[in-house]
Amino acid sequence: MEKLKFEFVVKAGEDPKTNVCCMTSITNADKNIFLIPEKLQPVRLHEMIIKTPAYEKVKLTLQRRHDKRQVWISMTPEQLEVYMDEDGNMQFQGYLLEEITVRPQLQASAAGISEEALAKILENFADKKRDIFKHQNVKKQTERMVLDKFTNKTTNASQWLTTFETECRRVGIEEDIPKIEALRLFLEDSCLDWYRSMIIKFTVDSEWSQWKKMFCETYADKGWSPVRYAMFFRYRQGSLLEYAIKKERLLLEINKRMDKSTLIDLIAIGLPIFVADRLDREDLKETEDLFNSLRGLEHLVSKKIWEKNSVGLENKTKEKNGKDYHPCRICEKENKGNRYHPESLCWFKNKNNDGPKREQIRSVNHSELEVELNEIDPKN
Structure with missing residues (x-):
């Protein structure tokens, strides 16, 4: 056989x-x-x-x-x-x-070497060539990674780094040196200065665990401001769905292990009461269920904004037509006819007020001049 x-x-x-x-x-x-x-x-x-x-x-x-x-x-x-x-x-x-x-030159050079040893040499050569190829393609591999760049504004550094490691494994970056090289491509602003300092202190050939430890110690946010902002983030205006998606992201950034029911409750608390009361809490098993329900309630906030704008437009129209004003008394005194506008905005009021001021100033100046002339000795 x-x-x-x-x-x-x-x-x-x-x-x-x-x-x-x-x-x-x-x-x-x-x-x-x-x-x-x-x-x-x-x-x-x-x-x-x-x-x-x-x-x-x-x-x-x-x-x-x-x-x-x-x-x-x-x-x-x-x-x-x-x-x-x-x-x-x-x-x-x-x-x-x-x-x-197999080339004849290789066969001649392999004389006296066992077949097993030769196979091992060729295998090591192939592995080294593969490693070189990997290092040259780190940038291409990172282009497939789905991850936002890290900045000083990123709320949870340890969670971001865990996501970075997961994406590295997905695209085939598993060794320490390529992982350290890839990290540079996802840093911005002053974080790049931190990376350059690490290169000087530890070099690229160091272990990834050391880089990970230093990264978390440097950028770990031990304050409560990100948590406070995420928890108290509320709907103000605009789309209900956009609010819900943003708050979900803020909550997951501070704790991605948060259970679904708590996540849904925290999002719903930030909604207007008249919108939240339309939601059936028992039917919301996933955040997607909440999103679908909010899409069906967009008309509530749109209607409210439309009514508010309609009232404002109606008031402006009344003001423009002069229906809410009596004829201006200043214009009546000036014999300018019946004009409907606020007396505070009347052009003739400002004109009439300027006249007395100038006359008053003129008379005062004459009085002061007359007093000064009387005090002067005529002989001098």
């Missing part, structure tokens, strides 16, 4: 959060290695292999992403037909597999 060696690797699936076991290559008895194209690598396509006892052991062994194992499997004639045609060519689903050829 002929044997083939299969290599299995755990890779990221179409959803970056999921892992998929893939078959990457096949080695025959003559040590020739054949690569399987990426679209044919998922093991779910290799039904003959996943039924074997050897694959069951592989499945139990591979637990984390990037883990890999190579196993020999004895092939039955039916299984061998799947991976080898009648001419001895390696294939899968009609696709001829590409064979890896």
Whole structure:
């Protein structure tokens, strides 16, 4: 019975959060290695292999992403037909597999080295190359992270850092150095000065746990102002839904482990009483239920604003038409006809007031001048 060696690797699936076991290559008895194209690598396509006892052991062994194992499997004639045609060519689903050829220079340099040692050297070289590739693509990986940048205004530093670590794992940044490099891309304002100071003190090659400890000690907010602001945040004007979404964010920023019922209660307390009384508390199991209910009550605040604006517009119209005013008495005295406007705004009132002031000033000045002239000795 002929044997083939299969290599299995755990890779990221179409959803970056999921892992998929893939078959990457096949080695025959003559040590020739054949690569399987990426679209044919998922093991779910290799039904003959996943039924074997050897694959069951592989499945139990591979637990984390990037883990890999190579196993020999004895092939039955039916299984061998799947991976080898009648001419001895390696294939899968009609696709001829590409064979890896070792360069003669490498074969000559490997003289005297055991096959196992050579495989280990090649594996280490591939790992180093993969690490270099990861470091070069940290910026591209961070572009996939869903996270706001950290500033001095961020309320909960430890919670933000936990979210940062979660996003790093999701995009494949798991080692300390790439994680420290990625942190710089999510800092703003004076936080960048803190990062530069850390680089001087500890360098990029330090441990992530040390950076995490220093970050939390520096930016942990031990005061009550963020909690007070989130708890007492109330609806003032505008959309009810926008208020509810913002208050939910403020509450989760101070404590993301807050239970749903408490979260709903705190949001509802900040609503106007005539709106909150329209909500059935027993029907609100999720915050989304509260949001949907508030969308249906938007007309209450819109109607109130419309009525208020309507009253104001009606008063302005009355003022403009002069219906709430008597004819201006100042205009009557000046024989300007019946004019409807407030007497305090009458133009003739201001004009008439200016005249007496000027006359009074003029007379006072004449009196002062006359007194001074009388006191002067005529002989002088």
